[in-house]
Amino acid sequence: MALSDYQRDMEGCSRCSSCKWVPFNQIKSWRFAKNCPSICRYNFHAYSGSGRMIIGLSLLTGRSELNDNVAEIVYKCQLCGACDTACKVYRDDIDLTEVLLELRAHCVEQGFLMVEHMAMIDALKREDNVLGEPKAKRGEWAEGLPLKDINRERCEVLFHAGCRYSYDPDLRGTVRGAALLLLEAGLDVGIAGAEESCCGGRAYELGYRGEAENYAEDLLSRVKASGARILVTPCADGYAHFRYLYPRMGKELPCEILHMTQLLDRLVREGRLRFREQFPLLFTYHDPCHLGRMGEPYLGDWKGDKLQRPMSLKRAGRKGVYEAPRNLIQALPGAGLVEMERIREYSWCCGAGGGVHEAFPEFSSWTARERVEEALATGAEALATACPWCVRVLRDASREMRAELPVYDLVDLALQAAGIAEKERV
Ligand code: SF4
Numbered sequence: 001m002a003l004s005d006y007q008r009d010m011e012g013c014s015r016c017s018s019c020k021w022v023p024f025n026q027i028k029s030w031r032f033a034k035n036c037p038s039i040c041r042y043n044f045h046a047y048s049g050s051g052r053m054i055i056g057l058s059l060l061t062g063r064s065e066l067n068d069n070v071a072e073i074v075y076k077c078q079l080c081g082a083c084d085t086a087c088k089v090y091r092d093d094i095d096l097t098e099v100l101l102e103l104r105a106h107c108v109e110q111g112f113l114m115v116e117h118m119a120m121i122d123a124l125k126r127e128d129n130v131l132g133e134p135k136a137k138r139g140e141w142a143e144g145l146p147l148k149d150i151n152r153e154r155c156e157v158l159f160h161a162g163c164r165y166s167y168d169p170d171l172r173g174t175v176r177g178a179a180l181l182l183l184e185a186g187l188d189v190g191i192a193g194a195e196e197s198c199c200g201g202r203a204y205e206l207g208y209r210g211e212a213e214n215y216a217e218d219l220l221s222r223v224k225a226s227g228a229r230i231l232v233t234p235c236a237d238g239y240a241h242f243r244y245l246y247p248r249m250g251k252e253l254p255c256e257i258l259h260m261t262q263l264l265d266r267l268v269r270e271g272r273l274r275f276r277e278q279f280p281l282l283f284t285y286h287d288p289c290h291l292g293r294m295g296e297p298y299l300g301d302w303k304g305d306k307l308q309r310p311m312s313l314k315r316a317g318r319k320g321v322y323e324a325p326r327n328l329i330q331a332l333p334g335a336g337l338v339e340m341e342r343i344r345e346y347s348w349c350c351g352a353g354g355g356v357h358e359a360f361p362e363f364s365s366w367t368a369r370e371r372v373e374e375a376l377a378t379g380a381e382a383l384a385t386a387c388p389w390c391v392r393v394l395r396d397a398s399r400e401m402r403a404e405l406p407v408y409d410l411v412d413l414a415l416q417a418a419g420i421a422e423k424e425r426v
């Protein structure tokens with residue numbers, strides 16, 4: 001696809017500005033009524049979803065040219081999809097996220113690149129991960145665990161750790177814990193270890209499409225060779241790309257694709273995993289964009305007039321993963337759940353997505369602080385989430401704000417509840 005494929009979408013924007021707000025019937029207070037971190041932070045129409053539609057159309061029709069300022073506006077967006085979801089509530093025929101992605105690819109083609117993104121892509125090409133860590137160390141997190149090596153053996157469940165879980169020392173215990181929980185439930189689990197690569201989704205979001213296709217091809221061949229019936233990942237980004245981007249690129253994975261919270265929820269409901277330890281805490285839950293609205297599976301192409309597109313093919317975030325993480329919190333003995341104002345497909349972003357964390361760290365942490373404030377307003381004693389990128393930035397924001405709000409990965413909570421945390425974790 002190219003920017004020109006979305007001309008009708010861009011022309012369809014009526015500048016109603018609904019994409020800047022949580023849909024009006026979902027708003028609970030003025031304080032948390034806005035949905036787009038970019039327009040909220042920079043307060044100028046160009047930074048909204050609509051503003052970027054106008055930029056795209058103007059570039060496409062030759063009324064303006066790309067320059068550094070315009071490219072910066074394009075990149076100061078988390079690709080969280082909140083504008084897209086809000087617009088679909090009112091207009092339902094405009095695919096904003098696709099235009100935002102095409103704008104990035106256009107910037108890359110025209111040579112308007114962010115230095116920080118180029119460093120990520122260089123690291124990806126060199127080491128097959130976006131953090132620039134040595135490829136040879138990718139599987140070190142699993143040392144000593146009785147997991148199968150899918151480079152030599154077949155398995156029932158293929159566990160894909162993802163880039164951040166594989167290397168972030170602060171999350172090492174969490175990723176080991178995820179594998180331990182699957183083993184505790186008696187599953188036959190394999191990993192690719194040092195041969196695991198990035199899912200490629202981040203490269204796609206930054207506008208580098210060739211890299212994303214190569215990684216999809218790589219994983220497709222690994223899944224086939226492993227014979228895995230289930231591919232599970234604790235990374236929300238990876239999950240979204242496996243469920244949406246891969247089939248859209250024609251690289252459908254021949255197995256069930258689950259996020260770790262979905263598999264844990266299933267194992268608890270089937271009685272294969274038991275939560276025993278008490279958790280007398282009131283939690284609130286942050287929906288990661290890539291697990292929620294952006295985690296909606298690929299619904300298929302529609303070739304006809306967009307205005308005639310059936311509801312079942314509109315990507316409006318409704319089929320994201322919302323229940324499993326909440327079920328897990330409610331299954332923790334003694335724990336309670338109180339919701340924030342912006343939740344599910346109308347959730348506020350954590351700030352880490354779309355390369356913003358790397359290129360505009362101040363904007364990223366401002367966005368995360370907004371979310372921590374919203375969590376604090378609920379009166380919750382702890383914040384739980386289900387994505388390593390969200391955990392990273394929300395934990396940092398909570399510390400920066402000196403907020404008394406610990407941020408938990410749901411895997412850590414499940415581990416402690418199952419009573420296998422202390423004896424097994426690193
Ligand atoms: S909600 Fe949709 S139609 Fe309205 S301004 Fe935003 S992009 Fe345009």
Ligand code: SF4
Pocket residue numbers: 035036037038039047048049076077078079080081082083084100
């Ligand atoms: S994707 Fe998110 S940050 Fe970007 S314009 Fe839409 S709502 Fe704003």
